[in-house]
Amino acid sequence: MKNTLKAEYIEIRRFLKVGKNQARNLKKILSGEPLVTPSLVSMTLDSDDVNLAKKLLADRGKWDDSSTVESFESKFAAWNSSKYALAFMAGRVALSACIYALGLRPGDEVIVPAYTCVVVPNAFKFASVKVVYSDIELDTYGLDINRIEARITSKTRAILLHHLYGLVCRDYQAIVDLAKHYNLKVIEDCAHSTGAEFRGQKVGNLGDVAFYSSEHSKIFTTIQGGIATTNNPELATKLEEYYQQVPYPKVGWLDKxxxxxxxxxxxxxxxxxxxxxxxxxxxxxxxxxISTTLEETKGIRPKHYGQKMAAPLAAIGSNQLLKIDSYNDRRRKYAKRWDYWCEEHGYRKPTVIQDSIPVYLRYPILVEPEKKRNTTWAYKKLGVIPGVWFRTNIHPSQTVEGFPNADKAVECCINFPCLN
Known part of the structure; x- marks a missing residue:
């Protein structure tokens, strides 16, 4: 009885929400405002993806076909110029696979940017590996090479560098070189930058292992998903070992x-x-x-965490790969609008480092704090609703102290959409 009443209550709330939405739309029509603005999620989905999803829902006979997953992995590896690739149900799970492959153990330390999503430190926490945060630079929002060395201890085993917002990390090569000097492993977080290039090579191929995301707010989407890559055959064997230990999602989860x-x-x-x-x-x-559950924001491992990608989502992923270069080209062209806007209004453009090609998942800009706290100005003047990654420096969870550049980014960084 309680469950029935709860379901009815939820349905009533959904109908009320629709009523409010359409009332707002009527107001927009009357005032001449645009009814839609460029979205920040799922902008690479097209009718062909929808038709494929409907076809897969109608015929579930091949949902357990591992060859479909293997095909997707092979296609991604070839496109990314990586020797090995394995697909999981989230980028954070692909990171967990990387942690396992590197043999990181309880008590080991890893250096991580103090400006990241909570799911990144969570993956290390779930493996009992200690996270040591280091500050970022404000050119590309990557790890600042000038801050890292002081964070290295006798327990440090790895450095995680990220390529944020679709930019290539300013100190990419320098961080890899520093890691080699100290005999540390490098994990590349390419969740925002799938397809970005440095010196003619896609990001993720300078470090020891890398992970990518196909969650719906990323460069391409399978709604939820992630890929771990390496060019090292020994690490590939360990990634495969992790892969074999984790289950496929349940049928109900795939349906969703x-x-x-x-x-x-x-x-x-x-x-x-x-x-x-x-x-x-x-x-x-x-x-x-929901991509990041309330459990995860609190550092609790969800029940569905730790799964490999199944055939239906791999099929969507393969279809998305056919369009990824075209969409990344469109992002780069759209970003020029924001280049001109920054020049016209006196804001600093994000840095595109020499010999790099960004993909602009979003276009990050440091604005006045009040313009981040209230972004209605962007809607009124530019017809867009900017993103506010990140509201805390371990988004969307806690704040860690002592990192002035990360604090500045939290206070001032907004990010404009780059697809419409």
């Missing part, structure tokens, strides 16, 4: 993932999402997935 392909397309990508999004939300909103 595929329905989210459809939901996300109509809510965030379709030109008429201002009303179609609500229609599809009424139909399938109860299947909506």
């Amino acid at each position: 993932q595929l329905h989210n392909v459809i939901l996300d397309f109509y809510k965030f990508k379709h030109p008429q999402r201002w009303w179609l999004g609500d229609i599809w939300d009424l139909r399938y909103g109860h299947k909506q997935l």
